[in-house]
Amino acid sequence: MDTGASSPEKQDKENLVGVKSKGLGVCGWILFSFVLMIITFPISIWMCLKIIKENERAVVFRLGCIQADKAKGPGLILVLPCIDVFVKVDLRTVTCNIPPQEILTRDSVTTQVDGVVYYRIYSAVSAVANVNDVHQATFLLAQTTLRNVLGTQTLSQILAGREEIAHSIQTLLDDATKLRGIQVGQVEIKDVRIPGQLQRSMPAEAEATREARARVLAAEGEMNASKALKSASMVLAESPIALQLRYLQTLTTVATEKNSTIVFPLPMNVLEGIGDLSYNNHKKVPNRT
Numbered sequence: 001m002d003t004g005a006s007s008p009e010k011q012d013k014e015n016l017v018g019v020k021s022k023g024l025g026v027c028g029w030i031l032f033s034f035v036l037m038i039i040t041f042p043i044s045i046w047m048c049l050k051i052i053k054e055n056e057r058a059v060v061f062r063l064g065c066i067q068a069d070k071a072k073g074p075g076l077i078l079v080l081p082c083i084d085v086f087v088k089v090d091l092r093t094v095t096c097n098i099p100p101q102e103i104l105t106r107d108s109v110t111t112q113v114d115g116v117v118y119y120r121i122y123s124a125v126s127a128v129a130n131v132n133d134v135h136q137a138t139f140l141l142a143q144t145t146l147r148n149v150l151g152t153q154t155l156s157q158i159l160a161g162r163e164e165i166a167h168s169i170q171t172l173l174d175d176a177t178k179l180r181g182i183q184v185g186q187v188e189i190k191d192v193r194i195p196g197q198l199q200r201s202m203p204a205e206a207e208a209t210r211e212a213r214a215r216v217l218a219a220e221g222e223m224n225a226s227k228a229l230k231s232a233s234m235v236l237a238e239s240p241i242a243l244q245l246r247y248l249q250t251l252t253t254v255a256t257e258k259n260s261t262i263v264f265p266l267p268m269n270v271l272e273g274i275g276d277l278s279y280n281n282h283k284k285v286p287n288r289t
Helices: 002-021 025-048 123-127 134-150 155-161 162-176 196-236 241-255 268-288
Strands: 049-052 056-062 074-078 084-090 094-104 111-122 182-193
Touching: 002 094, 025 049, 049 056, 056 123, 084 123, 111 134, 111 155, 111 162, 134 162, 134 182, 155 162, 155 182, 162 182, 196 241
Parallel strands: none
Antiparallel strands: 049 074, 056 084, 094 111, 111 182
8 A cells, every 4th residue: 555655645746856857948048048148148248258468369268279379369258158268478578597507527627607598489389389387497407508508618708709609599599499480589698706826827828828929929920020030130230331321311210219329340451540540641741841
């Protein structure tokens, strides 16, 4: 009796449930959604419209796929709620400050070098789709490239050729980050720190180098002067009177600078000529008397 009484009640409940489940149907739900969209349109439209600045671009993912090959913006863009997800990308130049890196140069000198890298994103789609964190990846790559390039140079080359080294680092970074939508604009080496003991020895080395160069230059000057004197002596040997003219020219030059008594040698033939002239004059005087 209990099972018979309970079965009609269960059937009534099942019939009621069936009526509730078949209440709206597909067309009803579509009509209900349309009415809901019309009612909430003034509020939901503001959630769909997004403003992108002039220096930004938006990469839109619709159901997980990139909406277009080119990023959207600047200006007003439409984003569908619950379907689209967008990522903003800043296109301005980014300054990447490389902290001091301890580097062992080719001539076995330990130095600390720091620098700065300027880069910008020129392809927002590549920067979002090809790498997880484009700024962190560029920062780590700049550190590694700086250590690798400076490790192949000597200390003197690093100190004297900063511009060439910075240009080579910029070329390597630009080639490596091209697929990520990054363009490296400039790389600069800010400071090169060397040990204190080496700082004290470098002036002594530079002074010794300058002294050696000065001695070489002095020796070269003496050699050139001796060659010039040899050529002058050969010219004077061809004409003995030229030597007398040189004496007179030297006397004139010295006399114009300062007044002093100058004693200079004369050739013996000049003195003999003067003696003969005085002797002849002495003999001629008695004859006249």
